[in-house]
Amino acid sequence: MPNQVDYHGNFNAEIFEDLFSTLCKALYEKYGPVNIHMDGASYHKRRVENIPTSNTKKQEIIDWLNAHNIVFSDELRRPELLELVQMNKEKVTFACVKIAKQYEHEVSFTPPYHCELQPIEGIWSVVKGEVAHSGPHPNLLSVRNTLLNAFKKKITSQVIIGFWRRALKNAKKYLEFDDNAQLMDEDFDEYDNSDEDCVI
Known part of the structure; x- marks a missing residue:
């Protein structure tokens, strides 16, 4: 659709890193050091x-x-x-990896074009579906409100866990198929904007 707005265009490394820093702190306070897996969107992979x-x-x-x-x-x-x-170039780390290390977390990136390994893509598909099926919207405020309502009503903890389990199942299939399959470490620097072509 020509007028479709992609959230990647409204997001940047500065916004992401601010949110990510808050998340890393909260994760550390509640769970201690954790492993964080994310896709290779450009705002995730800003070099320091x-x-x-x-x-x-x-x-x-x-x-x-x-x-x-x-x-x-x-x-x-x-x-x-x-x-x-x-x-x-791997000698120069990504900002998100540096942020995570401040809280003893470890970051790995999923391979490009594998949205089936990203639970968030399933969640986005549910929310986008709600917006698409709710009819034409007179303005952006209406779209925003529909998005927020979809998150509140449709994205329950069971839905999140379901998409997480599906991603884990897909990852296990890859590992069974290929013993060398693994998450990418921080030196893999290809931009992954795979959610545009993603069908969950």
Whole structure:
């Protein structure tokens, strides 16, 4: 649908990290250190410092490599220097991982394009379905109220646990099928906007 609004466009790393910090603190106070699994949305994976890209000047790439104690030949050209950056960018952590570590939590990322491993995607499908079936909305306030009502009425603890169990079952299937399957650690840096194509 051309006029469909994607919540990713209304969310950014700053908002996420503020909420995530609050969540990490609450989790630690109630449960102690926990393992946190999340998808690879861009706002989840903001690096604590900028990584050189193809638009970065050669001297800045060299400075970055030197700052991270990466040994290289002076004869390397820009593309080769960028390749070294890509091989070593995991030395720069994601902000959410740094936040989680403050509370002794560990963060892992689910692989891209595997929304069936994300319980939140099932919850979103229920809520979006309620909005879609409630007829045309005269304004955004009406959409907002429908969303809030859907969360209150349709998303019970049983629904959340059901989607969590389904995601866990799917993860176990992957692990049974492939002994090498695993959650991605923080050095995997591909953006995952998979909920747009997700059917739960």
